[in-house]
Amino acid sequence: MKKRLQTDKGFTLKTQVMPNGDSQVFLAGELRLQEIKAFEAEVQGGWPQATTGRTSLDLGGLEFIDSAGALAILELQAGLQAQGVICTLDNAPAKIQDILNLIDIRKLAQPPLLGGGREENFITRVGDGFLEFMHDMNQVVSFTGELLLGLAATCVKPRLVRWSDVILYMRRVGVEGLPIISLIALLLGLILAFMSSLQLKQFGANIYVASLLALAMVKELGPIMTAILVAGRSGSAFAAEIGTMKVNEEVDALIVMGMNPMYFLALPKVIATMVTVPLLTIYADLLGIIGGLIVGVTLLDLTVYSYIQETRYILTVFDFVSSFIKSLVFAFLIAAIGCQRGFQVRGGAAAVGTATTSAVVAAIFLIIVVDSIFAIVLTYIPR
Template sequence: MTDAGHAGAPPLTVDADGGGSLVLRFAGRWTLETVRRLDGELRAAAERPAERMVIDASGLSGLDSAGAWVIRRTLDRAEARGVATDLRDLPDAYRPILDKAVIPDPSAPVVPQAGNPLLAPLEHAGQAVVEGAVVARNLAGFFGYTLVCLAGVILRPWRLRVTATVAQMEATGLNALPIVGLLCFLVGVVLAYMGALQLKQFGATILTVNLVGVSVLREIGILLAAIIVAGRSGSAFAAQIGTMKVNQEVDALETMGLSAIEVLVLPRVIALIVVMPLLTVWADAAGLLGGAVVALFLLDLSIAQFLTQLKAAVQFWDFGTGLLKAPIFALVIALVGCYDGLRVSGSAESVGRYTTRAVVESIFLVIVLNAAFAVAFAEIGI
């Protein structure tokens, strides 16, 4: 029980005087390493009978969150037993660390018990399932609360922040046109080129137009647009709102009596719902243009022949299904981005973590919903 970091003084000394007081003297650097070594001894000392417990912290030369945690735990445990406590001579530099030490479960061991390595994968899978269910429940509740606020804005339109909504439409829609158009054009080129190579073996290269038209209008256009928007705008929503949370700007809004949902969430949700169908049309046009370029230079088709074959190949619902899915995908992307942004707390690291989660969750939900729509449309014959 020695600590060379404080002139050879032991890091923990326990003395009992004749007046019923128990004195715990802390010395040296109380960091995670020291806590792990002396946790059992400190627990035993904290349980000794006494009328008064005094913690003398004058000898501390270092303190981290683990050391502050055990000091707070010792004080709280003594007070819970009805023992009067007194913390003396704690250096001012360590006072903020101790003030922020929270003891959710004082009985929890400092060093976690090692689990069974054979059961660890099952444990992790179970934790992932439970966490996913909790996120789904909370996201459903956030969706319901947002709908209530949206209904309130519809009944009282003057509460809608038009300037913020238009600014979000520019950021999420107009500024996204170049990247959406370029990627969908390139995907259309690749799809037409690979399709033509395969269909050429059967002498049916003209059906490349059918392949490009149906796949781009029904699936590729809306799916690529939604994924790009999720990675671009969904992450921006989470990062913007998360940064406001870290800077306590959201708390300031609520202190002023303003609703964070109305001020931050609804403009983003409404803007994305409005621009997503327009981005889908733009993505469809870019994908078809990429297919037309391949048909023009590889298949020796004229633009008139391409358009004639395209008109014969596609129907209205090939285009309409994408427009039906666009507002739903936009709602999901905006809600997930705003929800994860509002979950940020504490630090910039939390902003990065929840921004990443927003992108992953929104893309996952978009793909799942797209598969569900495909099955539903096939069942009803669309």
């Protein structure tokens, strides 16, 4: 329940119609924010009509008003005057008059400087949204290009990048990500093996659980799952970190110190991610296969040897290499999007939040799109 301000009435309103048709209103007591509602009700209730169009609002008995009370009085006066009644405020004590003087009733009529024209129609919004999307894409592409140039320059001249930062981010992305990736890869292997074994058992094809799992983990699930986890853990962190630095003018400080933020902030993150994500992917592949092995040995009466043999038989070097390359591309996308969204931040804390969300969403979107492209291309590559 909402706790309201107390509404005890602190004021009295007395009206009196003079013999000559004028009316006099005596307002006394205290009129504060919490009494405005009662005041309005009373005013709307019994209000004596001035017959000659003259009302004197006597404020002599007022002991205290706050700015809301003053506004109520002035609004009342303005309302009466709008009806053609001449309304005067009389006998106001000095203190009350000071407060009344503070409020300029004309300023209430000032329209907002920025039009509240948020009522755009559907088509305008679609158009705006599309333009924004194109602008966004434009920025992503040019940022990616700059980043690739930076990577190339780093290959030629490694001194451009602070390698201590690279190590730091490798630890953040890789080592600190190991527990969650282990857990998810292992469980995924277990679940996948268990669910598929239920079906394959019916055909006595238990041994194919091994090949199913090996192919699924190495070709698709390992790279994608690792990439999505890293996007959530690290892509967002990159965006938040750079975004906050942008808000604190730290990025400007870097530029003024003659340090290219691209080399100083973005490249260490991108390089670290590109080194660690492929390794994490292979690690996730292995753990997924181990998960399958556990199910195979405990539930399907397979021997460890036969499971591993089957896995080795079905997997080719090409699978591993393509998985490696794929995760390399994913890593680049995650880090690049994270950094780009960070650099895009303008304004304050809310913008950092938006950038973080957008970094994760855009990274996952791109991961899936690129993965589908890989799926098609890899299928038709002759080996």
